[in-house]
Amino acid sequence: MEIRSGRGVRTRRAAAVAPGSAAVLVATAAAADGSAAALQPWEDTTLLARLAGQFASLGIERVHVITRPGWAEAIGAVAAVQVHAGAAPADDLRAIARVADGGGGALVVAYADVVTQREVLAGLLAEPRLATGVLTTGGTIARPYGFKTRARRGRIVSAGSPYHVVRNPTGTFLGVLKVAPADRPGVGPVAARLAELLEPAPPAEWQEELDYKAGHWRRMLALLSMERERGEPVPPREVLDTAPVAPADAAELERRRAIAPDDVTALLLVGLIRSGMHVGASRLRSLFWARPGGPAALEHAAAEIGEHDEDRELLNSAVKGADGFFTTFFVSTYSKYIARWCARRGLTPNQVTMISIAIGVVAAACFAYAERWSMVAGGVLTYFAFVFDCVDGQLARYSRQFSKLGAWLDSVFDRTKEYVVFAGLAIGASRTGDPVWLLAGAALAMQTTRHAIDFSFPASQHQVIAAAPQPPIEDSFDGPRPASRQTEAVDADEPEGEEAPPPVPVRMTMRRRLGRLWRAGDRNPQIRWLKKIVAFPIGERFAAISISAALFDARTTFIVLLVWGGFAMVYVLVGRTLRSLVS
Amino acid sequence: MTAATATTTAPTDRGSVLEGYRDDGQLATAIGRALGRGLRLPAIAPLLVAGLPLLVAIALEGSGASHGLVAAVIAWVVVLGGVASARPLTDRLRWMVPPGLRAIEYSALLWIGAVAGDDVLPATFALLCAITYHHYEAVYGPRHRGVTPPAWVRALAGGWDGRLVLAVVLLAAGALPAAFYVLAGLFAVLFVGETIAEWRRFHAGQQPVYDDEEDEAD
Numbered sequence: 001m002e003i004r005s006g007r008g009v010r011t012r013r014a015a016a017v018a019p020g021s022a023a024v025l026v027a028t029a030a031a032a033d034g035s036a037a038a039l040q041p042w043e044d045t046t047l048l049a050r051l052a053g054q055f056a057s058l059g060i061e062r063v064h065v066i067t068r069p070g071w072a073e074a075i076g077a078v079a080a081v082q083v084h085a086g087a088a089p090a091d092d093l094r095a096i097a098r099v100a101d102g103g104g105g106a107l108v109v110a111y112a113d114v115v116t117q118r119e120v121l122a123g124l125l126a127e128p129r130l131a132t133g134v135l136t137t138g139g140t141i142a143r144p145y146g147f148k149t150r151a152r153r154g155r156i157v158s159a160g161s162p163y164h165v166v167r168n169p170t171g172t173f174l175g176v177l178k179v180a181p182a183d184r185p186g187v188g189p190v191a192a193r194l195a196e197l198l199e200p201a202p203p204a205e206w207q208e209e210l211d212y213k214a215g216h217w218r219r220m221l222a223l224l225s226m227e228r229e230r231g232e233p234v235p236p237r238e239v240l241d242t243a244p245v246a247p248a249d250a251a252e253l254e255r256r257r258a259i260a261p262d263d264v265t266a267l268l269l270v271g272l273i274r275s276g277m278h279v280g281a282s283r284l285r286s287l288f289w290a291r292p293g294g295p296a297a298l299e300h301a302a303a304e305i306g307e308h309d310e311d312r313e314l315l316n317s318a319v320k321g322a323d324g325f326f327t328t329f330f331v332s333t334y335s336k337y338i339a340r341w342c343a344r345r346g347l348t349p350n351q352v353t354m355i356s357i358a359i360g361v362v363a364a365a366c367f368a369y370a371e372r373w374s375m376v377a378g379g380v381l382t383y384f385a386f387v388f389d390c391v392d393g394q395l396a397r398y399s400r401q402f403s404k405l406g407a408w409l410d411s412v413f414d415r416t417k418e419y420v421v422f423a424g425l426a427i428g429a430s431r432t433g434d435p436v437w438l439l440a441g442a443a444l445a446m447q448t449t450r451h452a453i454d455f456s457f458p459a460s461q462h463q464v465i466a467a468a469p470q471p472p473i474e475d476s477f478d479g480p481r482p483a484s485r486q487t488e489a490v491d492a493d494e495p496e497g498e499e500a501p502p503p504v505p506v507r508m509t510m511r512r513r514l515g516r517l518w519r520a521g522d523r524n525p526q527i528r529w530l531k532k533i534v535a536f537p538i539g540e541r542f543a544a545i546s547i548s549a550a551l552f553d554a555r556t557t558f559i560v561l562l563v564w565g566g567f568a569m570v571y572v573l574v575g576r577t578l579r580s581l582v583s
Numbered sequence: 584m585t586a587a588t589a590t591t592t593a594p595t596d597r598g599s600v601l602e603g604y605r606d607d608g609q610l611a612t613a614i615g616r617a618l619g620r621g622l623r624l625p626a627i628a629p630l631l632v633a634g635l636p637l638l639v640a641i642a643l644e645g646s647g648a649s650h651g652l653v654a655a656v657i658a659w660v661v662v663l664g665g666v667a668s669a670r671p672l673t674d675r676l677r678w679m680v681p682p683g684l685r686a687i688e689y690s691a692l693l694w695i696g697a698v699a700g701d702d703v704l705p706a707t708f709a710l711l712c713a714i715t716y717h718h719y720e721a722v723y724g725p726r727h728r729g730v731t732p733p734a735w736v737r738a739l740a741g742g743w744d745g746r747l748v749l750a751v752v753l754l755a756a757g758a759l760p761a762a763f764y765v766l767a768g769l770f771a772v773l774f775v776g777e778t779i780a781e782w783r784r785f786h787a788g789q790q791p792v793y794d795d796e797e798d799e800a801d
Contacts (some may be wrong), residue, residue: 404728405727405782405785408726411726412719415715430705435704438693438696438697441696441704441711444689448718448719449686449689450682451719453679456604456678456680459604463601576678
């Protein structure tokens with residue numbers, strides 16, 4: 001654990017995983033020189049020992065290492081790990097099944113040769129809303145070798161392995177899988193079944209897919225080494241197949257091709273997804289991850305992780321990705337520094353939540369007093385109540401102090417703050433002889449109804465995702481098999497398009513046309529922000545209350561809330577109705 | 584065939600989440616059992632029919648409506664909403680049902696408050712606050728604690744139907760606004776007390792239902 005000296009962050013604590021939790025680190029990959037990749041040196045230790053130590057510091061009680069007999073002794077020398085030496089991937093899977101069946105608590109399965117920051121692993125292990133989940137990235141960090149994933153509403157619905165393709169991927173699996181205690185009994189049967197399938201040899205379709213992937217990786221390397229203008233068309237496959245690849249790239253390609261059949265971690269993930277397990281995702285965001293395979297890559301990783309300002313990146317990662325316009329440009333630009341200040345003072349997220357609700361109540365009292373100066377003060381305080389509302393979540397993510405109670409308090413007090421302010425405004429209006437209780441009640445009713453839409457629509461989508469049948473694990477493809485893979489595009493500019501089979505032509509019905517039109521604007525950032533503003537999210541609401549109450553009066557505030565909220569409700573209803581009918 | 588090879592369907596526990604948002608009371612479900620059996624329409628259809636006269640009455644009569652009209656419109660809402668309660672949430676527009684029920688209940692209560700007189704509106708606001716807490720908890724309970732509110736709490740809360748009928752009775756009895764304040768207080772104690780009790784019972788093994796931050800409504 002990196003505790004920074006002086007004014008560093010001191011509040012990071014060991015994350016809570018369930019008692020009895022274990023990690024299985026898969027150390028079967030060879031480095032460039034043929035030795036175990038997990039035993040490559042890192043500072044004064046090895047990649048494996050570093051990773052095992054990181055997991056131990058997060059509350060993992062027992063670390064198992066799966067390796068080959070030739071490396072077992074050297075790996076056994078790494079303190080406090082239990083070594084399982086097998087001759088082939090099927091043995092590895094059976095070892096995983098034994099560990100999974102042999103205890104309770106969470107189970108982590110990961111590549112043993114990953115270099116990442118402890119906070120990355122903490123994000124996966126400690127986030128209470130994530131039960132079973134994997135570490136993923138939406139970026140290009142693990143390219144071209146990383147196996148893809150496709151997520152829908154935060155749920156991984158398809159994952160890739162040496163033998164499995166992902167259609168329309170949305171991210172890349174970074175080799176760390178966490179299975180929640182409740183899901184752990186499901187791991188053993190899946191691993192055992194995968195072991196059966198690998199013996200005596202993997203199915204022919206799987207072999208074909210691996211050969212295809214090796215060719216695809218080569219084409220990607222050739223493309224990446226070409227000097228191309230952005231947007232320039234990708235050369236045809238025949239050109240890429242014969243284009244030169246740098247000698248270092250070619251050596252790494254050969255190594256990756258050789259270690260791919262031993263990648264039981266990715267294979268297990270596919271097996272779990274195909275068995276219907278609910279797997280979520282923790283995103284790497286701007287933190288560091290690498291899987292070095294030789295001295296040059298190690299040096300590169302060491303240099304890069306050193307350059308990474310972990311604190312700054314953790315802080316940037318603490319800002320929620322999907323925030324609205326006002327929150328992004330008028331709050332998050334500086335609220336993260338308040339979050340860091342709070343972390344250094346040792347404040348907990350729950351204490352910040354309390355500060356926020358206290359400011360909200362004072363703001364409501366100001367509005368209730370209904371003098372000009374108190375309306376202005378109320379408006380300013382309403383804004384700061386919202387700022388601290390953002391700070392608590394950012395502090396929780398930054399200092400990795402997650403709790404289920406904290407998440408609940410945050411949600412409930414957000415609502416409370418808003419409605420207490422409504423009450424304050426209405427009391428103030430009554431004092432000035434212009435009662436607006438009906439408008440206040442209507443604003444409350446409308447906002448709660450809008451939230452009900454925001455809760456119900458994703459819930460119905462989760463139903464659809466959960467009910468969608470998964471193809472059997474024997475299938476390399478996660479959907480209809482493409483007629484031919486010869487025409488498949490290779491496109492380095494399109495980070496997610498690289499493994500997608502050509503789209504099956506669909507009849508353009510009216511519904512589809514409407515759906516396409518609805519999504520078309522998302523490619524333009526201005527239209528995307530406009531759509532967010534129109535939907536009247538929390539930041540915009542607090543800003544509208546703050547400004548209209550400070551400048552005008554309670555009646556104006558409620559009319560603004562009802563008109564803007566009503567427009568947003570119609571807009572959202574139309575959009576979601578179309579999406580329901582199209583999908 | 585083992586689980587890994589069969590074409591599998593994920594556990595359906597998440598499927599019941601949406602049903603948990605409905606908040607249908609005993610009265611509505613009884614009406615649904617009696618009248619809603621043969622219906623083959625999506626649940627939102629009878630709900631729209633239920634809400635239409637309410638909307639028209641509010642628009643045309645507003646706070647000047649007679650108690651008789653209020654009683655007739657609410658009776659219509661409860662009967663049609665009850666019919667909707669018999670329909671499972673399996674169609675494409677099923678997500679409209681919980682917000683539809685919220686919109687109907689809140690606007691009906693505000694209308695009843697307005698008909699009773701301007702001095703009843705603050706009490707109506709207080710009552711709405713208590714009821715909305717209950718509805719938020721129906722979402723946040725599963726999401727953050729992995730449990731739904733116990734049946735006896737939902738029974739005591741009366742469901743949207745029970746509360747609407749009670750509000751009409753209180754209006755006719757001339758018990759407003761005092762009765763709304765009392766009701767708001769009782770509900771607040773019941774709902775908040777129940778939440779506190781649940782957090783005291785809470786243990787780390789309870790698994791939340793969602794893991795997607797985009798689901799966080801804001």
